[in-house]
Amino acid sequence: MAKKKTEQAQCSFCGRPADMAEVLVPSAGAPGVYICSDCVETINGILHDYKEQSKDASPTKMDSVPKPKEIYDYLNQYVIGQDEAKKYLAVAVYNHYKRLAQDKDDDVDIEKSNVILVGPTGTGKTLLAKTIARMLDVPFTIVDATVLTQAGYVGEDIESLLTRLLQVADYDVAKAEKGIVFIDEIDKIARKGDNPSITRDVSGEGVQQGLLKLLEGSVVNVPPQGGRKHPEQRMIPVDTKNILFICGGAFDGIEQKIAHRLNTHVVGYSTDPARQRVQRENYLKFVAPQDLKSFGLIPEIIGRLPILTNLEPLDREALRRVLTEPKNAIVRQYEKLFGMDGVKLTFAPDALDLIVDKAIEYKLGARGLRSIVETIMIDSMFDVPSSGVKEFTVTKEYALDKLQKANFEINKTE
Numbered sequence: 316m317a318k319k320k321t322e323q324a325q326c327s328f329c330g331r332p333a334d335m336a337e338v339l340v341p342s343a344g345a346p347g348v349y350i351c352s353d354c355v356e357t358i359n360g361i362l363h364d365y366k367e368q369s370k371d372a373s374p375t376k377m378d379s380v381p382k383p384k385e386i387y388d389y390l391n392q393y394v395i396g397q398d399e400a401k402k403y404l405a406v407a408v409y410n411h412y413k414r415l416a417q418d419k420d421d422d423v424d425i426e427k428s429n430v431i432l433v434g435p436t437g438t439g440k441t442l443l444a445k446t447i448a449r450m451l452d453v454p455f456t457i458v459d460a461t462v463l464t465q466a467g468y469v470g471e472d473i474e475s476l477l478t479r480l481l482q483v484a485d486y487d488v489a490k491a492e493k494g495i496v497f498i499d500e501i502d503k504i505a506r507k508g509d510n511p512s513i514t515r516d517v518s519g520e521g522v523q524q525g526l527l528k529l530l531e532g533s534v535v536n537v538p539p540q541g542g543r544k545h546p547e548q549r550m551i552p553v554d555t556k557n558i559l560f561i562c563g564g565a566f567d568g569i570e571q572k573i574a575h576r577l578n579t580h581v582v583g584y585s586t587d588p589a590r591q592r593v594q595r596e597n598y599l600k601f602v603a604p605q606d607l608k609s610f611g612l613i614p615e616i617i618g619r620l621p622i623l624t625n626l627e628p629l630d631r632e633a634l635r636r637v638l639t640e641p642k643n644a645i646v647r648q649y650e651k652l653f654g655m656d657g658v659k660l661t662f663a664p665d666a667l668d669l670i671v672d673k674a675i676e677y678k679l680g681a682r683g684l685r686s687i688v689e690t691i692m693i694d695s696m697f698d699v700p701s702s703g704v705k706e707f708t709v710t711k712e713y714a715l716d717k718l719q720k721a722n723f724e725i726n727k728t729e
Contacts, residue, residue: 437680
């Protein structure tokens with residue numbers, strides 16, 4: 316009788332009878348329900364494909380990826396000037412998406428092109444990175460190179476750079492492995508001289524050597540909480556092959572290296588002082604990999620940062636625009652602060668000109684604008700909210716008075 320039931324049994328999915336199936340597995344909870352081994356293999360294949368698709372689910376559909384021109388236009392809303400750097404970054408980010416969208420079976424493997432930005436302080440390197448992070452669908456993080464030391468010394472391990480990326484990706488390793496890392500203050504890990512050091516440079520050359528495997532692409536064991544690794548800690552393996560690295564640094568003093576390479580030292584008397592001044596101001600336009608080597612970056616790390624571009628120092632016109640034009644302009648921020656107290660704030664044009672002149676004098680770039688405006692506005696931000704006034708205008712005379720009280724040096728011609 317049992318044999319007859321077995322002969323009548325069939326797969327509940329494909330209808331294949333027991334004598335035609337290699338194995339017919341009965342259901343544990345439903346009598347008379349069976350599944351054959353062929354259906355099990357089919358379902359297993361479907362599940363595998365589904366998991367692979369879920370793992371690869373990322374912003375790699377090129378129809379939804381912003382084009383380089385769109386990225387450039389978006390950056391223009393927040394960053395004044397620096398057209399060349401914007402183009403380099405827009406193309407680098409767009410090509411990063413292309414690499415993620417590339418068919419794995421393709422014979423041509425598109426390698427990543429890491430970027431290094433060179434420019435004085437206050438020219439917008441970090442702001443460019445933060446602005447790009449707003450519009451991207453891949454994990455993006457900004458990390459500081461100044462806290463890093465070589466493994467085994469006091470400080471943070473180099474692998475902790477990726478900890479922040481994991482945190483941004485909610486510890487989804489597959490998602491983090493397609494992210495972008497901006498390493499700020501890369502110039503602060505330059506070795507102290509052009510020649511290899513005979514003593515161990517644990518916060519300079521040692522860090523550069525440790526960064527090589529991250530930039531090139533390898534599987535790195537990352538501490539989940541960052542900081543220093545210890546033997547009993549659980550590590551998270553992260554493959555950096557598809558992580559794009561963008562580095563930025565002020566490289567203060569690199570102009571002398573460029574001038575030395577270009578052999579632009581003037582012998583005797585200069586016949587055109589204005590021309591000499593323009594050349595000195597534009598030295599960063601001629602920055603080349605050999606200048607980075609002279610500054611203190613090792614050749615191996617320079618080779619892993621193939622795209623080199625510079626950010627120009629902001630001139631008077633650019634600083635004036637930074638004050639008022641971007642979406643998050645400094646003047647708009649203070650207008651917003653006063654507006655929350657029901658006060659309409661206005662800056663007189665000559666007051667803005669004074670702020671720009673002081674920023675140029677102190678050579679602090681766009682960051683200097685905020686410190687100067689803060690110095691001028693601190694008294695009014697203290698008094699106005701409780702004064703009951705509805706309008707407040709910052710004049711040149713008011714700004715001069717506040718700067719003098721704050722011991723800012725004021726030119727006698729003003």
